[in-house]
Amino acid sequence: MPPVTADWVSGDLHPEQRRNALRALRDAAEGVTVVANARMLSEGVDVPELDGVLFADSRSSPIDVVQAASRALRLGSDPDKVATIVIPVLVRAGEDPSAVLESSAFDVVWQVVRGLRSHDERLADWLDESRVRLTRGDPHQPGKPLAPPHWLVLHGTPVTRAFADAITVHAVETGSSSWWQTYALAGDFYARTGHLMPTLADDPQLYHFVTTSRVQDNAQRLAADRRAALDRIGMVWDVYAARWDEFLAACDIYRQKFGDLHVSQKFRLVNDRFPEPGYPLGSRINTARANPSRVPGHIRDSLDRWGFAWSVPDAKFAELLIHVRHWTEHNGTSDPRENDMCCGYFPLEARLRQKRDTFRHGRLSTVQRDALEKAGVALIKQDPRVAMLLAACDRWLDQQRKAGVTCPRLDVPKGYVDSAGYQLYRTITYYRVLNSRSQKEQSSAGNEVNPEIRAELDRRGMIWRVKPDFRPATAAEIEDLSQRPEKEQTQEILNLVDQMVTVTSIAGALGIKETTLRARIARARTPRASRRPRAVTSAEMNTVRQLAGLDQTKAIIELVDQKISMTSIANELALPLVTLSARIRKARARQAEPTPSGEPEAAPQLLFTHPEPQPEPAARTGRPASILTFLSPDS
Template structure:
C-alpha cells in the first residue's frame, strides 16, 4: 500500500488485510508511511522495520500500530528491527556501531508507550524482569547469552540516559583499545588514533569509582572490559606474575637487580619489595613467600643463586662433595669454587644457610652447644649488643636492611632488628630507647 494509491484503493487493501482469517497463511502488508496517525488496524500483530526510520514520530506511530488491540483480545505484538552492518562494524558492539541506531530509536518508541518495558531490560545487575512474574523469554528472545547483557547496558546508556553521549565516546575508545591490546591498562598519557585522551578518561573513571560517584551501569560496562580500579594493586599483581614465571624457570627469587623478564624490570621490582618488606601487606608478603620461602634472605643474593645452582646439580644425581674445585656450570657459574668455600667455614653461615647445605649433603649441620643457646628473653639484649658492635666499628647506626652482624660466632639480623625497633618505638621500654639514642639512632 502506498500513499500514491487513491483513497478507495487504500481502503480496500486495508479491509482485506484486517479481515484476513487464515493463520496458516500470514498476511503481509508492505507500506511506506501509510499506517500512521489516524489509521486503526487492531489486527496488526507484527511490524518489520525493513527500511530504518529516521523520524522518531514515524517510529512511535509504527510501534503503536502493533501495540493497538481490541480490549480483551490479549494480542502478542512482535517488532522486528534488522541491523545492517558494514564490513568493519562489530556485531557485538551495540553501544558503538551506528547500525544499531534504528534499534534504539525503536526502543525509545516503546518507552513512549510504556516505560516499564525498557525498565525490564535495563537492569545490568540481574538482566531479569523487574515487574511482574512473567518469564522474560515469553516476550524477549536473544540468540546468544552475551546479547542479553549487552542489550541491558546499551539500553541504560543509550535509551534511559540519552545524555551520556560523551561518556559513550570514552567507552567506545576503551573498547577499541581492549580489542587491540586485550586489556585496559592504558598509560595515562595515551590517546587513541582519533585523538581521544583515553588514558586521562580512564583515570577520571577510577576517581569517580573510588568516590562512589560512578553510575553502576557505567561501572559494569568498564568491568566487562577488565578495568583495573586500583593501579597500585595491579602493579604488584603484574610484578608477581613475572616473579612467578621467574621462579618456575629458576626455582628462586634471587634475580639480579638488573634482570628483565619479558621487558619487565623484575630485579628492580624484587629489590623494592625487599626494601619494603616490613611494610608489605600480609597477603603480598605471603604471595612472595609462597614462591620462595627465602625471597628476602639475610644473606647475599649471590649466595642464594649459587645455592640453587648447587641444588640443581644435586637434584641431577651428582654428589656435591665430589665436584672438582675448578668445575664451572654450563652457564658459567663457578660452582666448584663456591662449594669449596662453603665447606671451609660453615660455622660462619647463617643457621638457615647451614641447614640448606646440610640438606644437600654438603656439610653436617651441627647442633648448637647448650652454652650457645640463647633464651628468647635475651634477644633484645643480643640485638642491642650487635648494634653497639656495629656502631663501634662503623661509627654510625645506619644499618642496611639485610645486614647480619656476627656476635660471638652467632649471626644476628641487625638490619631487621633496627627496622623493627623504629616501627615499634612507641612500645619499646624507655631504657632501650635511651640506649639506642646514645648510639645516635635515627628514628
C-alpha cells in the first residue's frame, strides 16, 4: 500500500504554511497526499496534479461544486489522468438503501451531479438523453437510463443491482430538467398519431407543454437544443397554417376519391391519416364558406382550381346531389317516396319536390337542371292524367293522318270525344285558358302551364289561341225572336248565343239595352236552386201556426228545403233565429235515426206544393270565359 501523507489548511494558518501544503500536494511523487480544507482551495488555486476531490460536507451552491471539482478535472501534464470525486454516504446497519435515496443524506450527491452538468456538456447530454429514455414507453413501467459513457466511471461499496440502478435514476432525474420527460411523452404521441398537435382532450399535460414551447419560441426564449429536439419529432410551430394545410389535404383526398368537393355537412373523412372519429371535413368546409376572407390565398387558389362552391345556395345544391347519389347507390332509384329521409336526417324527397316546383315555374338554372338530370332525377314526374292527354292527342293525330292530312295539328272540333271516351276538346280548352291567363300575369303559383307539358303539346302541333267565329244575328233570326213570348224568346236567345251570335247584334235588333239583355241571359243560366231564398208567405205561415210540436217543426223544415228564408219564419213566429235553428237541427237528427225495423223514418207528406220549375237549358261548352268553372285535368 503506498504511503499516505495528510495535511490541512485553514484561514488561521500562516500563508507560508498553506503554500507548503499545496507544494507537497503538487510535488507528490509517490504515495497519496490528502489536504483537507474548508473553502480554502476552491477558487484561485491551480494544482493540475490533483486527481481527486472528496465532498465531506454538502454544498448548496452549484458554483462551489464546480470550482471544487474543477481542481481534479484539469488534465495537467498527464493526458491519461483519471479524476476521482468521492461523495461519502453513510448507511446505518439494517437501514433500507432504497429509502436512503429519498433522504437528505444523498442531497450532496445530487448537488454534485448538477454542478458537474453545468461544467461538462457531455454529462448534460447524457443526463438529458437518459431522462428521455426513462420516460419512453409505458409511464407505469419506465425504461432504464443509458449506460454511463466511457469517460464517466462510478465506484463505491458493492451494492445490489437494483440499488445501483436507483442511484443512477435519481442522478438523472435530479441532474436533468423535467422538460425532457414531457418531451419524451411528446415523442411517443408523435409516433402514435403522426403529428404533434395534441388537443386539451387528448392529453392536458402534453397540450400545455406544446403550447408553452410555441410561446417561448415566439418570444425567442426557447433554448436552441430544445427547439432542435422538437423539430426532430415533428413539432408544428405555426398551428394556424398547419390546420389550413390539413384542411387542404383532406379536401384533396376527398376530391381524388369522389371527383368533386360536394361534401355533406356532417361528413367525416376517415383514412390512415385521419383515423376514427375522422376529420370533420363537412363542418370545416361550412366554416370556410362562412368566412371566405379568412381563408389563406394559396388555400383559396387551390379550392378554386378544384371547383369549390363558395356560395351557400351552391353548397346546399351540392349537398342535395350527394344525397341523391347516396340514395341511388343504396336504393337503386333516384326517386324517394314521400317524406323519405336520406342518412336519417336529410329530407331528400322534400328537397327534390322543391326543385321540381322551381323547374315547373321556370326558375331552375340550367346548371342545376343539367346536374339533376345527370344524377338521374326526373324533374317532371309523369302524371297519369298527362299521360292520358298525350295518348289522346296521339290518337287524334293518327286519325288525321289516316284521313289524308299531311301535317295534322291539334285543331280538335268543339265537344270532340275520341274512341276511348276521352274528352280531348275539353282538356285542350282547359290548357288554352290556363295559358291565356298565365300570359296576362293573372295566374297564381301552380296555375300555369307546366313547361314540359307545353313542350309536349307544342311538339304535337298545339294551337294555343283559337279566334272565336262570332257573327251577327240574321234578319230571319230577329223576326223569329220578335214573334215569341218573353220566356220562349229568352230561351231562343240563349241558343243563338251558343251558336256564336253576338249579344250586341241581338240587343240592337230588338231595341233592348245590351246590359239588360245580358242580365236576362245571366238569370236564365242561373239554376233555380242557387237563387236567393224568398220570404215566407201568409198562407204558408197560417198552415205552420195550425200545427204544433214536432209536426210544426217538420213543416218548417219543408219550407226551408224549398228555399224559404229561415229568418222570415223566425220573425213570423216571434222566435230567436238560434232557437229555430236548434229545433230544425234536432228534428233532422231524429229523422236520420233508424226505426225499430232498421229503416230510417219515412219522409213526411208534403204540406206545401209549388209549380215544378222549367228545365234549365243545357250549359254551353264553348265559352272560354267560364271554362274553368267546370273543367279541370281531373275530369
